[in-house]
Amino acid sequence: MIEVKVTRLKREAEGILGVELQAADGARLAGFEPGAHIDVYLADGLTRQYSLCNDASETNRYCLGVGLAAVSRGGSHYLHMSLREGDALTISEPRTLFRLSRDATCHRFIAGGIGITPILSMIRWCVRHSIPWQLHYCVRSRMCAAYLDELSAFSDCVHVHANDEWGGQAADIQTLVSDVKMGEHIYCCGPAGLMDAVSRHGQQSGIPRENLHFERFTAPPTQISDNSDRPFTVVLAKQGLRCAVKPTESILESLERQGVSPPFSCREGLCRSCEVEVLSGEVEHRDYVLSEEEQVAGKSLMICVSRAKSDELVIDL
Template structure:
């Protein structure tokens, strides 16, 4: 889905507890107008008090145009996003959001689908599962959580299919997930889509190196092991086409940090290359892509880059800023 800067004003129609520490929120247009369409795996970027921007996956059926459904887990170390939603958001409130964006698009040409969810990571997979059901696609889900009390949408999933859903509740009788066995069980035309904690996704990345082209991940937080820049020890010239400014990006400093140090404000959210809030068009020069969301095709084209983490392999880089 193409990135858009469209801003929406949405009304909180309903708030419901889905599991321990997890709320689901239904958002509608205040005039009951049709909402922008979304595709399986898409998310909203909510603009919250204090300048916070937080991304929340849409878990309802992509065919619905009258509402958006998101789920928010109360983070133990919340920086203001989940804490505000759990303690202050009320039905009837208005919120500002981006239009739907998708960094975790479903490969709709796959023969069958294996979904792997860790805790709140079930949210983007729900819309994918609903799409599979509607389209008559073959699918299965491996759902890991500490306990059934912390497993959001457990009843909904059981209603969709008891045979296709396999649960691993580590505090109960489900046992731990065997990552090697899971990768070995993939059919030749089966794609795996995973969202969850860093430990789960890193384990699947390691186990699935031989089939990496069929593995897809959605990161809610920066992985513990980030791509390392080959050019981190060297600075480069940064040319801003619109303003005509020429800046120097020093070693060990991001483009975003350099812009901020010169009083220039640009949109950003994660500072870890796991969203597209800071995506910027490249005019000339070659970026060193260090993000986790651009596709191989997008990286090869070098038409845009995420300036919060990526750098340059050429002495000079010109951006459309």
């Protein structure tokens, strides 16, 4: 955990708060990769993930963009309404689940709203290393588009689609991915509908799955709980414990109920911090972070959301 202080707050666009953090003791901060995010630990045990949007070569600060969620579960509302310059916060080291591919010959970014934040640090890296890129930035209106001033310096590469300039029409994703070249990778962060459309049209256009990259910060509500689940037993190999997992609880909740406290953060299958190795048994993966190949391999699972298909699952805990 890192203790930081809020050194700058700035309204970046309608509903988007820019937050600059520096180490509380003035020390250098850990480096990060473009696309990385940090956990921010808030009161009442709330943990929220926010992407870093500044230049990844900077070690004196982390910059976040916080979108005010339409239905806030506490995190974004608190940061927008109560955070002040000079406040102290506790954060995690940066983690990277959304990274630029070294194999790509060029990068195509598709950002929806606050999804611009991880992509902005990727763009800064591309500019610094003279890697070809283009951005399609999809917003309701330019009033809601953060960092437009900075992006205007790259007008040849930046295409803004503001729905209100097209009679309320959202961007045509099929067209956005129809001319992707061999070796070009697509990176998408934004609302679930946008990411689903990019995934669907990207695959229909013949883009290999490994060339499509997504960053999710919220799980679709229907995936968070499912009343049709069946019970199973999870065996903790190292601790020699057997725990019954009820249909209404996750493995993580079952372990907590029995006094075991494995690490976790998002509890929605988005951050990978609860990942545990599977020693035997068949997994029903419900996370958003493992690749298709990793899910098929079944060597690990996110215990906050994934379940067992078999009656028993032995895990390395």
